Amino acid sequence: MxxxxxxxxxxxxxxxxxxxxxxxxxxxxxxxxxxxxxxxxxxxxxxxxxxxxxxxxxxxxxxxxxxxxxxxxxxxxxxxxxxxxxxxxxxxxxxxxxxxxxxxxxxxxxxxxxxxxxxxxxxxxxxxxxxxxxxxxxxxxKANTTRLPELMAQAKAVWDGVSPLTKVSACTLDELRAQVQASDYELVEGLVHYDIVQLEDGGYRQITSEHLCHVLASIFTACAAEDIRLDDRAPVTLRQCFAFMGLAPSTRQGGSCSSDDADLLSPMVVRHCFRKFATTCDADGASGDAAMHVDEAAYEDRPHVFVESSVCRYIGQEVLRQHKSIHYEQHAFMEAWSASVPEGYTVSLDMLEGICIPNETDDAAGSGAAPKTLLYLPIDELPRDPAARMRMLFDMRAKWSAEELRVYLADIAITPAQIDMWLMKYARRVTATGAMARHGKRKAHGQPSTEQVWYCARIIGAT
Known part of the structure; x- marks a missing residue:
């Protein structure tokens, strides 16, 4: 007034x-x-x-x-x-x-x-x-959607794929909007990232990782039965996949999964797998991210190819998570991971950036051997505050390369220049000559000099 x-x-x-x-x-x-x-x-x-x-x-x-x-x-x-x-x-x-x-x-x-x-x-x-x-x-x-899993757990809106939906709580999109600090577009991306799906009754629930792996395996099995190998050379539409899996149209529209239909997969979870692990390959060139926001009816007829790195990354994280320890012997992990991915897929530790890092020991690095263990360090579980995150990273490992730190700061930085500023503010740059120098050992006579740049904590325990 x-x-x-x-x-x-x-x-x-x-x-x-x-x-x-x-x-x-x-x-x-x-x-x-x-x-x-x-x-x-x-x-x-x-x-x-x-x-x-x-x-x-x-x-x-x-x-x-x-x-x-x-x-x-x-x-x-x-x-x-x-x-x-x-x-x-x-x-x-x-x-x-x-x-x-x-x-x-x-x-x-x-x-x-x-x-x-x-x-x-x-x-x-x-x-x-x-x-x-x-x-x-x-x-x-960068929007912060890391609160989503906690919200779903508090609301008991987690679905295992077997329990009747009427006995599992659900959240609405407006309820999530009110509590998550993100735009609508970024919120939808967060829902896909944390496997939160709007199921047949209209409610949003988080899908357990065990059930999502089961649905993903069912998709690959159904397509393999039709002589379709899901890779970057074999496009498939969501509508075709529904037909291969025997999902009737009536199930996709207004139906619900009950305990009597334990063997009947939810088409909404199948659709979620396409959004999470596949990308469109049609003439308009829309990417997988853009495809999350297209018309639902048109989405079913768009050709998709499954992205090998996305599938392997998710399965690799599940293998690490189920190990229930932050340390995993590298050779054993690679064997378990390779045996878990679809046939023909090749795994590489580069796919797990932001999920795990080599846990290098002085003895292993000094002898020139490969790191013996992996350190499970998912980026989603780190603090959002740059100072607190840097302190936690240096608590986990004393020395980091610039490339490794950039991976673990990318989700909270808007520009590369912002990461450079944090490195200058919270870390100390150390240049070592020779691979052995950073471990306090002298370079052998006649060995070529190679400089390596590492970052250490600027102030131990600083906030």
């Missing part, structure tokens, strides 16, 4: 002539303005950079198809104890309040609003709508 500046016992509009030098002269008549008279009535000044402006322009054509309700143009999301973030339909921005030394008066000048600034004469009346002593800075950040 409009707000008038109070002077003593009377209330009247502030004249524009007094706004520029208000602190020096005070209001006309010499009245004292109380602090509570300058409160803000629902206005905020937001700094608009090119990234946020472009996000606002793009959002009208970049809506996720699975939204259950229209997306708000701009919304601040998070719980009361969270730092506020500003979300558009496709991007997330951190907000920071910047105080000013002077207050900005937002006024309604009435008829004077149509006049040029240099034509406004002293004595023109205007009503103060708000006073602003700060602005909000918005900077783009």
């Amino acid at each position: 409009p707000y008038d500046l109070a002077t003593g016992a009377s209330t009247r509009p502030l004249r524009l002539a007094y706004a520029a030098d208000y602190e020096e002269r005070g209001p006309a008549g010499g009245g004292v303005v109380a602090t509570e008279d300058l409160e803000n009535h629902g206005y905020a000044l937001l700094e608009l950079d090119e990234a946020l402006e472009q996000a606002l322009l793009d959002q009208s054509t970049d809506q996720p198809s699975s939204s259950s309700s229209p997306s708000t143009t701009l919304v601040i999301r998070g719980q009361p104890r969270d730092e506020a973030v500003l979300c558009t339909s496709s991007s997330t921005f951190a907000l920071r309040r910047v105080e000013w030394s002077n207050a900005l008066l937002v006024v309604d000048a009435g008829s004077a609003a149509d006049a040029a600034e240099d034509e406004v004469q002293p004595g023109t009346s205007a009503t103060i709508q708000a006073t602003l002593a700060h602005l909000l800075e918005a900077r783009p950040i």
Whole structure:
């Protein structure tokens, strides 16, 4: 509502002539303005950079198809104890309040609003709508969807593929929106990443990894029976896969999985496997990420190829997770992993970046032998704060290469320059000559000199 500046016992509009030098002269008549008279009535000044402006322009054509309700143009999301973030339909921005030394008066000048600034004469009346002593800075950040598994566990919305859906709790998309600090587009990507699927009854539930592996194996088995090897040279549509697996159309529309249908797979979980492990290969060239937001009916007829690295990465993480130890003997793991992936797929430790790292020991590195064990270190379980994450990484291993650290910082950094800044702030660069030098051993006479750059903790235990 409009707000008038109070002077003593009377209330009247502030004249524009007094706004520029208000602190020096005070209001006309010499009245004292109380602090509570300058409160803000629902206005905020937001700094608009090119990234946020472009996000606002793009959002009208970049809506996720699975939204259950229209997306708000701009919304601040998070719980009361969270730092506020500003979300558009496709991007997330951190907000920071910047105080000013002077207050900005937002006024309604009435008829004077149509006049040029240099034509406004002293004595023109205007009503103060708000006073602003700060602005909000918005900077783009990576959305944080790591809260999703915890939310699903708290709601007991986890499905094993066997229990009747009527006996398993579910979440709605609006409930997840209210608690996860992410735009709608990024939230949908988070749902796919954490295997949270909208099942036949419309509710969202997290699929257990055991059941998802079972469904994935069923897809490969059904396609193999049709002489289709799911790789980058054998496209298949979701509709074809439904037919191969004997899933009737009636099951895909409005049906539900019950304990009596324990052997009948949910088509919605099969669809999820396509989104998670496959990418489109049709003429329009849409990528797998873009395909998550296309029309559901059209999605079933789009040719897909399964991505070998995505399938192997997921299965490799499951092998490590089920080991129930952060250390795994490398040779035994590679054998177990190779035996678990589909026939014809080849595994490589490069596929597990951000999931595990070589646990190099002084003896192994000193003898030139390959690392004997792997350290299970999934990036999703690390703190989101850069300082806390760097401290945890250096607690796990004393020395890291720049490439290894970049992998474990990529999910919270917007640009490579931001990672460089964190390396300078929280780590100490060490240059060693020869592979043995970093372990305190001398280089043999005549051996060629090779420099290696490593990063150590700048301050041990610093926050």
